Amino acid sequence: MAVTLRDVADRAGVSRSAVSRTFTEGASVSPKTRAKVEKAALELGYSPNALASSLTTGRTKLIGLVSNNFHNPLFLEVFDLFTRGLQDRGLRPLLVNLSNETDPQNSVRMLRQYSVDGVIVASSTLPPSFAEAFKQAGVPVVHSFGRFSTSPNVHVVGIDNVACGRMAAEALIARGYRKVAFLGGPEKATSTQDRALGFFGALREHPEIEVSISYASAYSFDAGRVEMTRLLMQDPAQAYFCGDDVLSIGALSAIEEAGLSCPEDIGIIGLNDMDMARWQNIDLTTIRQPIAEIIGASIDLVVGTIERPDRHPETRLFPCRVVERGTLRPVHQGAA
Amino acid sequence: MAVTLRDVADRAGVSRSAVSRTFTEGASVSPKTRAKVEKAALELGYSPNALASSLTTGRTKLIGLVSNNFHNPLFLEVFDLFTRGLQDRGLRPLLVNLSNETDPQNSVRMLRQYSVDGVIVASSTLPPSFAEAFKQAGVPVVHSFGRFSTSPNVHVVGIDNVACGRMAAEALIARGYRKVAFLGGPEKATSTQDRALGFFGALREHPEIEVSISYASAYSFDAGRVEMTRLLMQDPAQAYFCGDDVLSIGALSAIEEAGLSCPEDIGIIGLNDMDMARWQNIDLTTIRQPIAEIIGASIDLVVGTIERPDRHPETRLFPCRVVERGTLRPVHQGAA
DNA sequence: AAGCATTTTGCAACCGGTTGCAATAATCCG
DNA sequence: CGGATTATTGCAACCGGTTGCAAAATGCTT
The missing domain is CATH 3.40.50.2300 (Response regulator)
Incomplete structure (x- = not known):
């Protein structure tokens, strides 16, 4: 069916590790084997399975994008900016529509099953406890369009x-x-x-x-x-x-x-x-x-928290006019 | 870090298979071991890793939702209905924003890397070739809000x-x-x-x-x-x-x-x-x-095609008024 | 209680990758 | 050219699950 690492390795006449390394940033491969592998990969139409690799690397590049604002035209702009911003960084938004959901636990469980690297809760109407449930579960989270707090439990980005x-x-x-x-x-x-x-x-x-x-x-x-x-x-x-x-x-x-x-x-x-x-x-x-700034900061924060999970919760508010x-x-x- | 199958198996005093089977619909487990496993799972807060299981089952329950209409308020309603409809069937939308993209190949590659079970292209402005590229790659696809064709290459749902x-x-x-x-x-x-x-x-x-x-x-x-x-x-x-x-x-x-x-x-x-x-x-x-009908039919078709990949391409048009x-x-x- | 059919269970291999480690090859140096 | 250093490579184990298969346990029948 799908072409795998092994197929490429066989055709290129190298070990599976060699193939893996050619597709891994900064791994040690000689130009010669790299060429062989790339040729074989091209011929077979191979591209690595992101999910399989996530098993060992622990990173899926999946970001949960959770919202309950599917009736406010502003949020079409918000989704546009979020998806583009995430894509530009090689991240993939897994969209969760919370329209009639109030309990965070279902979403938390589901997003953990998919091993999302982080979660962005984009909503001005969800309570802070919602985003906090993700933090509790050990998932990096930022609450976009959330409420200011002097001692926040999670990252909050929004306006004053x-x-x-x-x-x-x-x-x-x-x-x-x-x-x-x-x-x-x-x-x-x-x-x-x-x-x-x-x-x-x-x-x-x-x-x-x-x-x-x-x-x-x-x-x-x-x-x-x-x-x-x-x-x-x-x-x-x-x-x-x-x-x-x-x-x-x-x-x-x-x-x-x-x-x-x-x-x-x-x-x-x-x-x-x-x-x-x-x-x-x-x-x-x-x-x-300033939604573009809010969204940019939200993405920055979630990415930052993925890299340093113990990062201190932070509130970023942007001026309006x-x-x-x-x-x-x-x-x-x-x-x- | 995260609690795995093995942890649960150890605590429940059973094999890993037993744990796997308790979480698999229709597998053979005695009520006794099931109880032991569920108890242990609950205590540890275990929930199975969907991505790991997808490796062997070949199903991720991920659906690529591809669109380039992030400026038409109608599409906020469209995204709302799609996400809800997919969620209701236990599927997860992976949102792809095509705003400045014209070549399907990047999206095809990316969505294949994530092993999506199927793809829905939701756009009235993308050419038919876009959806066809997914079909070519062996990914079940339906083109929502697409154009009628007497001999379609892919499923099309829309209006006349x-x-x-x-x-x-x-x-x-x-x-x-x-x-x-x-x-x-x-x-x-x-x-x-x-x-x-x-x-x-x-x-x-x-x-x-x-x-x-x-x-x-x-x-x-x-x-x-x-x-x-x-x-x-x-x-x-x-x-x-x-x-x-x-x-x-x-x-x-x-x-x-x-x-x-x-x-x-x-x-x-x-x-x-x-x-x-x-x-x-x-x-x-x-x-x-009738966007709700269009979306419902699109989901039906993509699910149907996942189950029977050789299913004949079909065009479904809904009446307007x-x-x-x-x-x-x-x-x-x-x-x- | 023995004999047989059914369930239930664990083993081990596998899904498609990654990675530490030791072995091998290439390069550098005097 | 020999030896030391560095780069490349493959092996094998592992990530977190699933599943075919054979062994063990259970249930049923007489």
């Missing part, structure tokens, strides 16, 4: 959600809004809590500004739309900081449907800056998460 | 693009549009060509309707917007059949920006029915691809 909340508040203040609100994602998500913390923290210094809070049931278009529809029936704020871009677009839809317009009647600022946010018929003012578009009125208008 | 083109034309005719156009994706993509064929085929029976054709440079928002902007400066049609939903949204953006409105001034019908199409502020009339929303005027208005 508290700072983002503050940044959003400041953006609204600078534009002269006097009645603002936080329209968060699911209340229990730690990212939501952190952002609320920053948001209200910044506003505490501005007692003249009226603030309120509510939560959408999910980071989704529908949830954003439903919640904004509800808010509009009461006494809406002048501007909202929404949990993420998808939620924001749902809110925009509700605003439009109510015959109001943005930013004239109500301002919206989102978070993520997914590709779609720049589409001219959406044109969402939002806070940009407001991307000015069309759903918030310009700054100068609101100058006091 | 010619029929979709026809369906789009009929939808426009039924709504009384007298001047219609095809706004395709990249001209060289076979899906584009097939749809154009169906579109113009249906319109041939209606010589009273004026038709024209143009192509966007990619299946992307920007490309759709650019092309529609160009079209609007000339003598635009009353309605357009766009290559896909993303392209359509780009076109909508251009129409809106030109101060025109949809469907009053210009009608648009897309293709795919990705989740976003139903968002009320997009509300795109489109042709629905028009999803009535807000970017085409209603049917009755246009009744002759």
Whole structure:
């Protein structure tokens, strides 16, 4: 069936070790035998079995990529960058979809059965304990898009959600809004809590500004739309900081449907800056998460931890910035 | 380090074979030894190494999932369904991102090194030769979202693009549009060509309707917007059949920006029915691809081919249907 | 209790590679 | 050219499992 080491060795008239060595970086083979082996390998169409070699080397170059965000368009970009980044380093992503799974143990067991070299948990909604379960099992792990912690148990890469909340508040203040609100994602998500913390923290210094809070049931278009529809029936704020871009677009839809317009009647600022946010018929003012940097750092960390497993857990947070578009009125208008 | 078969065997006081058999479906083990083994395994936290066993069984339960569509939101749904569907059958997707790759040989080699049991090529833009390269290499393969062929070399699952083109034309005719156009994706993509064929085929029976054709440079928002902007400066049609939903949204953006409105001034019908199409502020009339069925069938086929490798190549096409929303005027208005 | 059919079990070889070690070959040096 | 040094090579054991086969144990029948 498949052509093996032995076949090549026979045809080249050398030992199996010789063949193995020609395909092993930095092993000792004479140019002569190498040539013979390569010729035979080419003729037979041989390429070494990565799984068999992993048995002795202990490395599979497989990386578990675990996520539960298969409904947020941002994550298509995330998967794109992760797969490309891993491939560029000769690593292979084994994708795990956690959509209706909550217990980490199944994933841990499965990924250990496949001897993954490391795991990347890419999710802002999974609890820290999820990634920690991998660490517990002795698998190098980093939690991407995770929550900041001063004494982390695992590597965490992401953004400073508290700072983002503050940044959003400041953006609204600078534009002269006097009645603002936080329209968060699911209340229990730690990212939501952190952002609320920053948001209200910044506003505490501005007692003249009226603030309120509510939560959408999910980071989704529908949830954003439903919640904004509800808010509009009461006494809406002048501007909202929404949990993420998808939620924001749902809110925009509700605003439009109510015959109001943005930013004239109500301002919206989102978070993520997914590709779609720049589409001219959406044109969402939002806070940009530098996902390429986050993903690059995540890969660096997991690779680093594979090389030095005892490496100290580390948190890397990347700065975000407001991307000015069309759903918030310009700054100068609101100058006091 | 990791706990192995031998450790369990020692602790349970049985042979290694006994342990192996307890973890092998349908092997002969007495209840007594099974109990001993399970106890020991539990105490040690043992779970069998899938890769080691694949060496002898010849099955890895790894499936290569190959795609180059990491910028079309539809494919997030596609990846979600594929990963879930594969997981449900105990298979593991090894994701391969082909974004800037055109030569299949690298992917073939890599996936063979990992002894994948099968490969799913999920792409509407890759040529048939890509999937065929896997077949050539003896790897069971199915091309999802591929092109119809009467004598296929590999399994193909998708939609009948010619029929979709026809369906789009009929939808426009039924709504009384007298001047219609095809706004395709990249001209060289076979899906584009097939749809154009169906579109113009249906319109041939209606010589009273004026038709024209143009192509966007990619299946992307920007490309759709650019092309529609160009079209609007000339003598635009009353309605357009766009290559896909993303392209359509780009076109909508251009129409809106030109101060025109949809469907009053210009009608648009897309293709795919990705989740976003139903968002009320997009509300795109489109042709629905039944992606869940396509993906289910793809998985069935790849699994079937793994079991019977000599299975005859097969093409499965699923019917599409028009999803009535807000970017085409209603049917009755246009009744002759 | 003996005789026979069935299960259960362990041995050992094997899956496709890697690698330490000792033997062999090549190279260098005076 | 001989001896010392270094590079190359093959053997054999091993990685963590599976499996055919024959021996041992069990169950059944009379």
